[in-house]
Amino acid sequence: MSSFGPAPPPGTSDPTLPVGAMSSGARRSLPASLLVGGVLVGAIAVTALVSLLWTPHDPLLVEGSQRLQGPGAEYWFGTDRFGRDVVSRLMVGARTTLLVGVVAVGIAGLIGTPLGVLMGMSPRVLGETVMRFNDLLLAFPALLLAVMFGAVYGSSTLTAMIAIGIASIPVFARVARSGTLQVLASDYVLAARSAGRGPLAIAVRHVLPNISGLVIVQASVSFAIAVLAEAALSFLGFGTQPPTPSWGRMLQEAQELVAVRPFQAVAPGASIALAVLGFNLLGDGLRDRLDPRLDDRRGA
């Protein structure tokens, strides 16, 4: 942190620096993780959007004569045992994946984070009591909850993502509360109190910005977990129902064909892996990007 003295001239705040200079210039360039994560997630998002307008073939069309084609010019990644085009199904499956991730993380973050901040700022006894219940929920497996939800409300993408979201609330509450306790012990909160700030202003202006890094990282991890959980649920038959394509479902359907047509399992499996990797990298990069301490240039 060597920059003091006169403010750097305008124009030095240009973020277009080469990527990959990890040692000295890493903090000053766009973080590599943000770029790679952004590209991966962006690619999935674009794929999902394109699938709304166009897919190479009808993802649901069963063509008996085209069963189990290998990858080729007509069917890039081949066809499954019903003769449906794998590429088209992967593209539509990206929609399911994104939807599940966004909704599940949205539910968990929007409920869990305020809950954690509130419990961090409330009297110790109340906070501790609520957090012990929170730990109880934390110990409850998300998949089990989703299976129960499926049993009660019927298996569908919607129940799966709501169940995954609810199961992720305790993680956010826990992360937010521990961050809040840390922030509340800081001198700048004391300074804010002496400036005349009330608890709500302290929560919004000091606590939330300072725990945002923690929450973003948790969101990216939870996003990846949600994508995996949906794939697992669909694989088990509790999530997305046929014939709607889902990466997890495709993986399940391909498992008995692994010896014959390995690519049919590899394609959805690799898609899941890349999506999880992409969200993890994106979260990591965003945390760095949003922290003014790690980025001198934007203060100029």
Next chain:
Amino acid sequence: MVEPTPSTATAAQPGPAPHRGEPIYTVRGLTCRFRQPRVSLRRPTPPLTAIEGIDLDVHAGQRFGVVGESGSGKSTLLRCLAALQAPTSGSIRFRGQELAGRRDRELKFLRREVQLVFQDPMASLDPRMRVRDLIAEPLVAQRMGGVDERVGELLDAVGLARQSATRYPHQFSGGQRQRIAIARALAVRPTVLLADEPVSALDVSVRAQILNLLAELVERYDLTLVFVSHDLAVVRHVCDAVAVMRAGAVVESGSAERVSSAPQHPYTRALVAAVPTLRRALAGADPAALLGAAPTDEEPT
């Protein structure tokens, strides 16, 4: 970035006898204890007594120094005065109004009159906020208008460029950060400034600048200052009255001149004996101090 060394001639000048203006703070029997984590199953850990039975009077216009080693309870005392820490027992009256036992929202009047400068500006300035928002926070919190204009004025007053307003605290040096903290403390035009070791987290080279700035601003805005430090030389430089604290109690108090020239309590004598080297380190250019020609009160006998 070397600024002139402090004018030690004025530093050594004893102020007039302590002011007897209207009482600002009247502290009686102030005690503050902290609960400790339990380590034994059989009996609870006894609470830590930070301060016990403190009596103190601060009058308008006074520069009141509190000296003591670390752990003597001086910071706790200051937090009690700022009503950021609820005392266990005792009474703190601010202009006749009792502060002990009041809730935060009943202390708005105090927030307008009393502001605080913390020890470590890196810790006391929210790293996520720009300088403008940091300085404006007390104004915004207390719904005062003319924020941008006032922020500019304050930056001028503490000797920072107005362009600093859009930057983040980590982009400044320690001394500059403390200037930001001082600007923030002065934003609401308080009448009382509480300073908790405002220079001990800073490089030796900028301490004198910040002390002189504080002294100058206290003079210019006619503030009452309560200044906490472990360094008697610094307190003498800034204050006219001193209370010496040890293990949570005031062992000696009086005018800064009297306490440092004729210390009564053995602990104060030990503190005074520690002064000459520190004093020379702070004001190495003062020939009188170097030659030992200064009044003999400088030297332990």
